[in-house]
Amino acid sequence: MGDLRTVSHRRAVTRQRLVDAALGVFAEQGFGRTTVEQVCDRAGFTRGAFYSNFSSLDELFLAMWEQRSADMVSGLHTAFEERMPDQVGSVREAVEFALAVIPVDEDWYRVSAEFTAHALRTPGMRWVMAERERGIQRALLPVIERLLAMNGQEVVNRDALGQALVAVHDGTLVQCLVEPDDEVVHARRVDLFVLVVEAHTKESR
Known part of the structure; x- marks a missing residue:
């Protein structure tokens, strides 16, 4: 149970960092010009971390x-x-x-x-x-x-x-x-x- 809570917390933190990073990238680049890689770079994660939280x-x-x-x-x-x-x-x-x-x-x-x-x-x-x-x-x-x-x-x-x-x-x-x-x-x-x-x-x- 403790491991599950740890994984859940880690996932929530990762998701939130991606959301926080997205605002800056979208504001600077525009939604149509933003790439997954740009959001990941801003958040400090890989594409794998992105797609484990968001489908697109x-x-x-x-x-x-x-x-x-x-x-x-x-x-x-x-x-x-x-x-x-x-x-x-x-x-x-x-x-x-x-x-x-x-x-x-x-x-x-x-x-x-x-x-x-x-x-x-x-x-x-x-x-x-x-x-x-x-x-x-x-x-x-x-x-x-x-x-x-x-x-x-x-x-x-x-x-x-x-x-x-x-x-x-x-x-x-x-x-x-x-x-x-x-x-x-x-x-x-x-x-x-x-x-x-x-x-x-x-x-x-």
Whole structure:
């Protein structure tokens, strides 16, 4: 039994190192240009170690994506809880707080953009994208609602607001990454979020 646990632990460590290595390689090379050898070199393993854990780069890509997405959602929830203000004075203040907590990660954006395109081309994988968006909404909406309640606002349609927030975040993030030093781009991102939130909320009675 002890040997089995040792083998299982070793396998889990190997698998995790491959997943961790994959993010960097995919971000640098692009999924379509990445090879098994490149991932193995980054992780410090042989092809045999790779194929004892994954049947293909597609399977590794999906495992990396799902784990990273789950970690991101969990991290967002924790960050919001730890940094939640005692009060906010306006919708804009609530939006500015939320955007300050949400990380801007160029490597992850490169990978997620490629995965989106890959999922749209691959039958049966669109559900992964849909679940990712639902996960983000589940993490963000309760926090957004708490922030808005501090300012006497309530959400009119949770699903509509959740979808709109994800769409605005993904779209404006591209602009911020392309022009990271342009203050106008970042200011307009905040403006757009404020308009979206205001369109989906009303004053509490």
